[in-house]
Structure formats: C-alpha cells, structure tokens
Amino acid sequence: MKAIFFKLIFIVLVQWTVESQNTELTTTKTSQLDSVLKENLKQKTLGASGDSSEVSLLFIGDFMGHLDQINAAYDKASRSYNYDSTFKKITPILSDADFTIGNLEVTLGVMPYSGYPQFSSPPAYAAAIKKSGVDVLVTANNHSCDKRKKGVERTIAILDSLRVGHTGTFVNTKSKKTSPAYVIEKNNIKIAIINYTYGTNGIPPNSPNIVNYLEKERISKDVDAVNTLIKPDQIIAFVHWGDQYKDLPNTTQKKWFNYFKSLGVNIVIGAHPHVLQPMEWHSKTALNNESLVVYSLGNFVSHQRTFPRDGGAVLKLSLKKSDDGVEIKSVGYHLTWVHEFRSEGKKYYDILSVQDFEENPSYFSRKKDYNKLVQFSKHARELLLKNNINVEEY
Numbered sequence: 001m002k003a004i005f006f007k008l009i010f011i012v013l014v015q016w017t018v019e020s021q022n023t024e025l026t027t028t029k030t031s032q033l034d035s036v037l038k039e040n041l042k043q044k045t046l047g048a049s050g051d052s053s054e055v056s057l058l059f060i061g062d063f064m065g066h067l068d069q070i071n072a073a074y075d076k077a078s079r080s081y082n083y084d085s086t087f088k089k090i091t092p093i094l095s096d097a098d099f100t101i102g103n104l105e106v107t108l109g110v111m112p113y114s115g116y117p118q119f120s121s122p123p124a125y126a127a128a129i130k131k132s133g134v135d136v137l138v139t140a141n142n143h144s145c146d147k148r149k150k151g152v153e154r155t156i157a158i159l160d161s162l163r164v165g166h167t168g169t170f171v172n173t174k175s176k177k178t179s180p181a182y183v184i185e186k187n188n189i190k191i192a193i194i195n196y197t198y199g200t201n202g203i204p205p206n207s208p209n210i211v212n213y214l215e216k217e218r219i220s221k222d223v224d225a226v227n228t229l230i231k232p233d234q235i236i237a238f239v240h241w242g243d244q245y246k247d248l249p250n251t252t253q254k255k256w257f258n259y260f261k262s263l264g265v266n267i268v269i270g271a272h273p274h275v276l277q278p279m280e281w282h283s284k285t286a287l288n289n290e291s292l293v294v295y296s297l298g299n300f301v302s303h304q305r306t307f308p309r310d311g312g313a314v315l316k317l318s319l320k321k322s323d324d325g326v327e328i329k330s331v332g333y334h335l336t337w338v339h340e341f342r343s344e345g346k347k348y349y350d351i352l353s354v355q356d357f358e359e360n361p362s363y364f365s366r367k368k369d370y371n372k373l374v375q376f377s378k379h380a381r382e383l384l385l386k387n388n389i390n391v392e393e394y
C-alpha cells in the first residue's frame with residue numbers, strides 16, 4: 001500500500017516538473033501576452049490586455065477516460081502515459097480565449113487505472129489537458145465518487161499539483177467554505193465558477209468529502225456565500241444534468257435553469273448527456289435580465305464512437321463590463337469531433353475542429369472516418385440551427 005502511495009507521489013512530482021518546465025513553450029493562449037498577476041489554487045488573475053473592459057471564456061464538455069483511451073496513451077517503451085497527441089490539433093481553438101473551462105468526468109491517479117463504469121485515469125491525462133490550454137476543470141459529476149474517498153482526494157491533489165483550477169468537489173467543509181467557487185479575473189472583471197451534479201451514481205461521498213449536489217437550499221446558500229466572500233461581477237454555473245443521449249433538454253433542466261436565474265446566476269453551462277443539446281441567449285427585457293443556457297456541450301473526448309456521441313462543441317463567450325455591470329458581448333460555438341485511428345500499430349484519439357477537417361477528406365486514411373465526421377456535423381448543425389436562440393457557429 002505504502003509503495004503504491006510513494007509511487008503515486010513520484011508520478012505526480014514528475015508530472016508537475018515536466019509541466020512546469022513546458023509551460024512557457026507550449027502555452028499559446030492569447031492570454032500568454034498577458035501577465036499572470038495572481039495564481040493560486042483558488043484563483044487566476046490575468047493582467048490587463050486587449051479591450052480593457054472585456055474577458056473571453058471557452059467552455060468545453062466531457063473529458064471522458066474510457067479504457068481504450070488509457071491503453072492508447074500508454075507508451076510501452078517508456079512505460080508511461082502520454083495524452084499530448086489527443087489535444088494537439090485542437091489546441092489553437094482552446095487557446096483562443098483568456099480562460100478555458102471543462103468537465104473532468106474521471107477520477108485521477110487511483111490504480112489500477114480503469115474505464116467505464118468506474119473511471120480512474122493517470123495524472124498524465126490532466127497534465128495534457130492543462131498543456132492544451134485548459135485553466136479550470138469542474139469535478140462534480142456522476143463519476144466523482146467512482147473511486148470513493150481516495151478518488152475524490154487524489155483527483156483534487158493531482159489538479160492542485162498541476163495548478164489546474166477546480167471546483168465542485170472538496171476535501172472537507174473547511175475547503176469549501178474558504179473557497180466555494182473557482183475565481184477567474186481579468187480587466188477588473190471577476191467571475192466565480194460554481195459546479196453541481198444531479199447525483200453520483202448511487203455512491204455517496206465519504207465524510208468529510210463534499211460533492212456539490214443539485215439541491216436548492218445548498219445552491220442558494222452557496223450563491224450567498226460566493227457573493228459575500230468573493231463579490232464577483234458574474235457567477236457562472238457549470239451543471240451536470242439531463243438525459244443521456246437525448247437531443248433536447250428535459251423539463252428538469254429547464255427548471256434548474258430558472259432556479260439559477262432566480263438567484264441571479266444568469267449563465268448556466270451544462271454537460272452529461274454525451275450529445276449536444278441546444279444553446280439559448282435571451283436578451284434583456286423590461287422584466288428579465290439577459291441569460292445564457294447551454295443545455296449540453298456533448299463529449300469533448302471519449303471512446304463513445306456511436307453517432308452522435310463522437311463529438312461536441314466548444315463554446316466561446318465574451319463578457320463586457322460597463323457601469324451597468326457585466327453583459328454578454330458575444331457567444332458562439334465551434335464543433336469538434338473525435339478521430340479514433342491506428343497508425344503504425346498504435347491507437348490514437350485526436351480531437352479535430354470540424355471546420356478544419358470537413359473539407360479535407362484526403363486527411364483520413366479511412367473514408368468511413370471522414371464520413372462519420374460529416375454525419376456528426378450535419379446532425380449537430382441541423383439540431384442547433386433549429387433550436388438555438390441567438391447562438392451561432394463561429
């Protein structure tokens with residue numbers, strides 16, 4: 001047991017060292033031009049740049065970790081895991097904002113590593129995610145407790161060691177009380193990210209761990225705490241909800257969105273159905289504030305190969321601050337698709353930008369892979385063109 005523990009610490013340290021050495025070389029974010037004014041485990045603040053009253057955010061869906069992905073990331077020669085190639089082609093899109101936020105739907109670092117139904121991926125997965133430009137991972141979802149207490153705590157420890165922001169699960173009450181949200185800040189616009197899940201597959205968290213469940217009283221208390229403690233200009237809720245594999249949101253999702261709005265949380269980003277669901281940007285009226293809901297961003301990366309679970313969307317959101325407060329300046333999405341293929345006996349999962357590859361059939365060694373990308377994008381565009389409100393493809 002002890003040996004395993006020390007091995008893990010060693011792996012984490014190695015990941016951390018590799019990561020810290022590579023940061024400058026691999027980070028291509030526009031925010032690279034900014035100085036990081038402040039970065040700790042609870043907050044990241046960038047120095048002023050660009051339009052001095054704006055901040056841009058990217059939201060991405062589910063980072064899954066099926067066994068086929070774990071096996072594909074294993075390098076026999078070095079006997080280590082490396083996921084960097086998965087994100088290589090999508091990094092320019094992930095880097096095109098000040099902050100990037102996604103849903104981590106696996107626990108990290110509990111061996112033996114495992115895929116569905118109880119996920120545990122190597123720390124190298126999170127290291128590659130960070131390297132691709134992701135700043136924050138939300139951790140409250142139905143797989144948060146897959147590896148019980150060890151999984152909840154190790155996931156948090158590994159994200160901390162990699163300096164990836166996170167929220168949604170907490171080691172104990174004290175850590176939630178001192179930091180009920182992850183805070184991102186730029187150009188004097190302070191945004192608090194909060195995160196909730198409908199459940200944890202019937203496995204409750206072990207005391208003293210906390211998983212943020214979708215419970216009205218809890219959420220309203222949390223929002224009060226965030227407003228008092230953090231005093232953000234904007235709160236954004238990332239919510240794990242909905243029916244799996246359904247194209248449209250259910251009434252419960254709509255009710256939760258209304259509930260968040262009633263608390264002043266007018267931007268809600270959703271995930272979990274593993275397929276895309278519509279996005280709605282409602283402008284301000286005499287009676288209501290403006291609001292944005294994305295019911296599901298789909299899978300960002302997974303081994304779910306069944307159409308239309310094989311892709312997702314990256315949402316880009318720009319916020320602008322004026323004397324009247326923060327408002328949405330623009331919002332749109334990019335479609336992404338996961339290309340699973342073999343090359344020289346090794347398997348790969350590459351996340352591709354649909355726009356970059358839909359006119360390029362010769363890139364694919366198998367015609368059927370190209371056809372699947374086209375099938376995914378056709379369905380996604382039909383669904384979102386028909387049902388989205390004021391949110392268009394970039």
Ligand SMILES: [Zn+2]
Pocket residue numbers: 105141142143240271272273
């Ligand atoms: Zn889920």
